[in-house]
Amino acid sequence: xxxxxxxxxxVEPFSATFGGERINDFIVMSEGNxxxxxxxxxxxxxxxxxxxxxxAGVHKKNYDDFSSEPIKYVITTQGHVDHVGGVQYFRDHYxxxxxxxxxxxEEHQTYDGRLQPFRGSRSSFAFLDKFAECFAYYKEQGxxxxxxxxxxxxxxxxxxxxxxxxxxxxxxLIAAKGAETNDSLIVWLPQHKICLTGNLFGCPFGHFPNxxxxxxxxxxxALTCAAAVETVRELGAEMILYGHHEPVVGKELIETELTxxxxxxxxxxxxxVKGMNEGKxxxxxxxxxxxxPELEVGQGYGKxxxxxxxxxxxxxxxxxxxxxxxLYSVPQREIHKDLIELAGGSxxxxxxxxxxxxxxxxxxxxxxxxxVRSVEGDNAAANKLSxxxxxxxxxxxxxFWLSSWLKNQIKILNGGEARPLNxx
Numbered sequence: 001x002x003x004x005x006x007x008x009x010x011v012e013p014f015s016a017t018f019g020g021e022r023i024n025d026f027i028v029m030s031e032g033n034x035x036x037x038x039x040x041x042x043x044x045x046x047x048x049x050x051x052x053x054x055x056a057g058v059h060k061k062n063y064d065d066f067s068s069e070p071i072k073y074v075i076t077t078q079g080h081v082d083h084v085g086g087v088q089y090f091r092d093h094y095x096x097x098x099x100x101x102x103x104x105x106e107e108h109q110t111y112d113g114r115l116q117p118f119r120g121s122r123s124s125f126a127f128l129d130k131f132a133e134c135f136a137y138y139k140e141q142g143x144x145x146x147x148x149x150x151x152x153x154x155x156x157x158x159x160x161x162x163x164x165x166x167x168x169x170x171x172x173l174i175a176a177k178g179a180e181t182n183d184s185l186i187v188w189l190p191q192h193k194i195c196l197t198g199n200l201f202g203c204p205f206g207h208f209p210n211x212x213x214x215x216x217x218x219x220x221x222a223l224t225c226a227a228a229v230e231t232v233r234e235l236g237a238e239m240i241l242y243g244h245h246e247p248v249v250g251k252e253l254i255e256t257e258l259t260x261x262x263x264x265x266x267x268x269x270x271x272x273v274k275g276m277n278e279g280k281x282x283x284x285x286x287x288x289x290x291x292x293p294e295l296e297v298g299q300g301y302g303k304x305x306x307x308x309x310x311x312x313x314x315x316x317x318x319x320x321x322x323x324x325x326x327l328y329s330v331p332q333r334e335i336h337k338d339l340i341e342l343a344g345g346s347x348x349x350x351x352x353x354x355x356x357x358x359x360x361x362x363x364x365x366x367x368x369x370x371x372v373r374s375v376e377g378d379n380a381a382a383n384k385l386s387x388x389x390x391x392x393x394x395x396x397x398x399x400f401w402l403s404s405w406l407k408n409q410i411k412i413l414n415g416g417e418a419r420p421l422n423x424x
Contacts, residue, residue: 005257006206006298010245011400013082013203015134016055018141020062023239023247026169027194030062033082034243037196038063039189041167044072047090048187048196049083049243050150056086057145058138060093072166075100075173077198077243078181079108087152100162101154102175104183109151115216122215125408126401176200178221179209179228188235193251195235199243200228203301203400206257208264208291210302211310214401219314222307226265233258264295268304272311282312282320301400336371346372350381357389365389387413 016032023029028038032051036059039046045067051059071094076083079101091097112119138144156162162173172188179200187196202209211220232240233255240248248254268289275285286305291297319326340346349368356365366389372382387410394406408416 004296011204011300016058028066030059041169043167045069046073047071048075050086052082053085053147053149056089056147070094073098079105079183085149088150089147098155100156102183102185103157103159105154108181108183126404176228178224193238195237196241205242207298207300208302211307219310222269222311226262229258229262264297272308333374336374362389362393383413
């Protein structure tokens with residue numbers, strides 16, 4: 001009987017710390033916001049991913065403990081900032097180094113850069129405190145070799161497949177465009193049956209992919225994600241070096257987990273399409289579609305309900321055909337003051353929200369409190385009750401993004417400050 005792998009693996013990412021780990025006789029891992037890996041050969045080394053700019057010096061220090069050979073190539077498995085940020089740092093330390101990426105890399109970095117202030121403000125609730133803890137740790141260690149975040153241009157790009165050999169090590173790069181980013185790629189080491197995927201299936205392995213991130217990003221197509229899972233599954237890997245946390249080892253385990261993940265994505269996709277064709281609204285589908293037990297995967301980074309909405313809106317767009325007001329610019333909050341007046345004051349709405357909380361209808365309670373708080377942001381009773389509702393919701397979730405959001409909302413409601421995240 002299958003015991004889903006997600007139950008035994010961490011979920012949350014964390015910044016690079018000191019101390020690399022040897023995976024085998026030629027691969028060293030340095031964990032971070034996204035893991036980096038050093039492939040050692042007799043003709044020089046290859047670095048897979050570089051971390052954020054500020055992490056690059058930590059990764060290099062970790063690798064220096066294992067190898068003094070020069071790095072000849074850097075390969076990034078995707079163009080996200082936690083993969084490409086340290087490229088220039090390694091260029092500076094290894095003259096002649098060449099950077100290899102899938103051909104969509106430039107477009108993705110341009111897209112990310114265009115929205116950096118927007119993304120920074122919308123990511124801060126999840127990462128700002130963690131970054132503060134990280135830099136306090138670096139200070140304790142006496143480390144200050146921080147590089148600026150890079151936006152690199154690749155020296156070598158390819159569309160579908162790229163093969164190379166260095167020091168007898170055969171390396172095959174396989175494009176998986178659109179699965180995580182438009183430049184996602186897989187690093188396949190056929191001699192050793194080892195696959196380096198980066199965050200191809202999302203942050204933690206064994207979880208449903210995040211088809212849309214709540215920090216704000218373009219939708220990822222469910223069928224494209226399922227196809228990427230199948231691409232890796234067909235390789236028959238005996239080890240996957242993932243973008244976060246420890247390796248996944250064992251051919252049978254890998255095949256089983258990837259088969260379940262592929263089928264889980266297809267199942268949710270098909271159920272959404274079926275529901276849409278039956279005329280069901282997106283909220284009904286979010287509340288009623290669940291994975292069957294045999295397709296159990298984690299929901300620690302993406303959630304099935306969020307992906308249901310992402311699939312619905314990727315097909316149907318933002319107009320849900322529920323109200324004419326969706327087609328106009330005035331938001332519902334513009335009539336919240338009217339609702340409070342019609343209710344005879346905010347106390348009535350707060351009392352009803354308190355009853356909803358007591359009956360376990362947490363989301364309905366928040367709807368009522370949002371009406372009050374949008375008009376009376378300093379209403380102490382509404383804010384106190386909102387803290388209680390967020391706390392109750394927090395107790396129900398193990399999802400990284402949702403728990404980060406709820407914790408941050410509780411902090412703000414308690415008088416804390418919301419600050420943007422700057423990764424430049």
